[in-house]
Amino acid sequence: MIFELRTYTAEAGRTADFLKLYESMALPLQNRYLGGLVGFYVSEIGPLNQILHLWRFASLADREQRRSAMEADPAWQAYRVRSRELGAIRQQESKILKPTSFSPS
Known part of the structure; x- marks a missing residue:
């Protein structure tokens, strides 16, 4: 098992704008395709x-x-376009984490 930790840095004052768009457009798709939130x-x-x-x-x-x-889903591509248009995110980072033998998860 692995974990992916994604960190987005929003423009000051734009976090709520991003979260509103993400919750309505991206989260349903990610839950469908990625599961495991x-x-x-x-x-x-x-x-x-x-x-x-x-x-x-x-x-x-x-x-x-x-x-x-x-990524192949047109609805995901539509979200990516809207997210870029919103312009709320200025930096993105992704880390893959592998649990140690004694990690509880």
């Missing part, structure tokens, strides 16, 4: 305007297959 968060202390989400996958191959299927 562990959590969705915003930063409260430390670097601000950050949106973090954590996803669980069986393997890197599973992640690749699921993301490829989602």
Whole structure:
């Protein structure tokens, strides 16, 4: 099992705009194609305007297959266009995390 931690940094004052668009257009698609949402968060202390989400996958191959299927969906492409038009995100980072043998998940 692997986890993907995605961190988006929004323009100051634009986090709510991004979250509204994401929840209405992207989340339903990601739940359908990716499954495995562990959590969705915003930063409260430390670097601000950050949106973090954590996803669980069986393997890197599973992640690749699921993301490829989602990328092929015209509804996902429409979301990506709207997200770029919104212009709320200024930086994106993705980390793949592999649990240790003693990790509870």
